[in-house]
Amino acid sequence: MSIEAVEMFQARVARHAALADPARLRIVDLLTLGDLSPTELQAELGMPSNLLSHHLRTLEEAGLATRRRSEADKRRSYFRLASDAFEGLVPGIAHDARRVLFVCTRNSARSQLAAALWRQASTVPSASAGTHPADSIARGAVEAARRHGLDLPDAAPRALDEVADGADFIVTVCDNAHEELIGLGGIHWSVSDPLRVNTPAAFDKAFEDIAHRVTGLAARVVAA
Structure with a gap:
């Protein structure tokens, strides 16, 4: 297996691992509908802010979600699904x-x-x-x-x-x-x-x- 293929496989592993947690899968489900701030996600999920931060960071590191700063309230961020969030998730070898x-x-x-x-x-x-x-x-x-x-x-x-x-x-x-x-x-x-x-x-x-x-x-x- 080439280095590129190994890296792609490891990226798939990271995404599957991130989605294996029920809370993170729920966050991804919500983000398929639109962008949400941590405050909005916290209200929807009813979880402590530190735990939500952990889940969001994991989704970012796995390449499933990105965040951008609000153009209105600069203290607020919005999370959205990465454009290629689901790429490679379906098992398959070329x-x-x-x-x-x-x-x-x-x-x-x-x-x-x-x-x-x-x-x-x-x-x-x-x-x-x-x-x-x-x-x-x-x-x-x-x-x-x-x-x-x-x-x-x-x-x-x-x-x-x-x-x-x-x-x-x-x-x-x-x-x-x-x-x-x-x-x-x-x-x-x-x-x-x-x-x-x-x-x-x-x-x-x-x-x-x-x-x-x-x-x-x-x-x-x-x-x-």
């Missing part, structure tokens, strides 16, 4: 990738949907493959994609060894593929197989699960 490769067993539903959704969410290229590819994409996957306004390409499922490149960032989207490929690296999403039930509701549930995960990962993957 990944460099030349291409994201989504893998399931048959390459007929989940991996196809994931690759198509990825193309909407990121400029990093994507592809899909199967450990034991089917003859065609599942009709339920095509129909679920259409219901959600997504165009699923009419492409034949492909085998992993035909598609994979050593530089791919691999995401397995079914448990069978993940357990077959243990040791290959990448990450795993345990998405329920909609073909087991083979109903529109099952495909919609898989679609929504994958869409949610794609949105979260796309924000953390940058082009290598």
